[in-house]
Amino acid sequence: MKWRVLSVCSLVLVLTQGTNVLTQRPSGKWWLSEPIQQELLLTADAVNQIDEIYEAELPILRSGYRAFIQLDKAFDEMLKRDDVSEAEVAHEVEHLEAARSELRKSRTLMLFRMQRVLTAEQRKLLDAYNERRREERREERRPRDSWGRP
Numbered sequence: 001m002k003w004r005v006l007s008v009c010s011l012v013l014v015l016t017q018g019t020n021v022l023t024q025r026p027s028g029k030w031w032l033s034e035p036i037q038q039e040l041l042l043t044a045d046a047v048n049q050i051d052e053i054y055e056a057e058l059p060i061l062r063s064g065y066r067a068f069i070q071l072d073k074a075f076d077e078m079l080k081r082d083d084v085s086e087a088e089v090a091h092e093v094e095h096l097e098a099a100r101s102e103l104r105k106s107r108t109l110m111l112f113r114m115q116r117v118l119t120a121e122q123r124k125l126l127d128a129y130n131e132r133r134r135e136e137r138r139e140e141r142r143p144r145d146s147w148g149r150p
Contacts, residue, residue, distance in 0.1 A: 029054065031114075039129060040122045049117045057110040064103040071096045 030036050031050040075092050078084055115123055 036129065040118070040125045042118075042122070046117050046122075050114050053110060053113045053117070057106065060106055061103070061110070064099065064106055068096075068099040068103055071099050 029051070031042065031047050031054075036042070037047060071092075075096050078088065078092055115126075118126065
């Protein structure tokens with residue numbers, strides 16, 4: 001009986017908070033999160049440097065993403081045609097994968113530059129934080145019974 005009352009109270013609490021509570025995710029700008037800044041002991045200068053790196057790279061990433069999406073749509077359309085040759089497909093796959101590779105390279109280099117702002121200890125703390133977040137997401141996806149138990 002206590003479990004049922006507790007479950008109902010928990011459900012009411014979640015529902016009264018709105019659906020955003022169920023779908024909240026931290027912002028992609030992790031360095032602007034105060035709890036993360038405190039946990040990693042980030043200085044204001046480090047936060048500004050990381051933000052500058054991100055803001056400088058963002059237009060490049062967006063442009064690369066748009067180019068990739070455009071190539072991907074054109075590739076999908078090409079595959080629907082009956083008259084397309086294997087050589088044409090191979091040629092377009094090269095373009096598509098080059099765009100994907102360039103996008104990944106830009107993102108990876110941005111993350112590398114961001115990590116260079118951090119000290120070795122801060123990188124360890126960030127890795128530990130990211131591992132905790134991964135574990136939380138795994139836990140959120142675990143099947144639950146009708147009482148919310150794993």
